Amino acid sequence: MSESANGCPGASALSYSAPVHMFFRTLLHFAWFSRRKHGLGHYVDPVHAAGGIFMQEGDSGQPVEAIQSMLAIYGYDVGITGVFDENTAADVAAFQRHFRPERVDGVADASTIETLHRLLSALPSWAS
DSSP states (O other): OOBOTTSOBTOOHHHHHHHHHHHHHHHHHHHHHHHHHTTOSOOOOOOOOOOOOOBOTTOBSHHHHHHHHHHHHHTOOOOOOSBOOHHHHHHHHHHHHHHOTTOOSSOBOHHHHHHHHHHHHTSOGGGO
């Protein structure tokens, strides 16, 4: 029995990876939509990722501190340092993966920031 590129004996890379990839892609997109449709969880429609870098790894200052604070308020375990470091980029990417999966790159662009702002604005008053 031959071994495929993905390490599974007897399975070609396409027959193994394509279904698995589609399963997780469907799970990621369907689960959140389904929960939102039934009023479960906290969700807002993401702002379309139209480009324009706002903040990225290596940037620093008050705007970086503001995005870190917004992520912390929403529950991300991000250090509020004012430096857009590797950890901040990872937290931004995690946020994007969950709330704006159109483009997950760890860059705090206008779309990411506006989606986060909408989520924070939509929190019930008792949550803040």
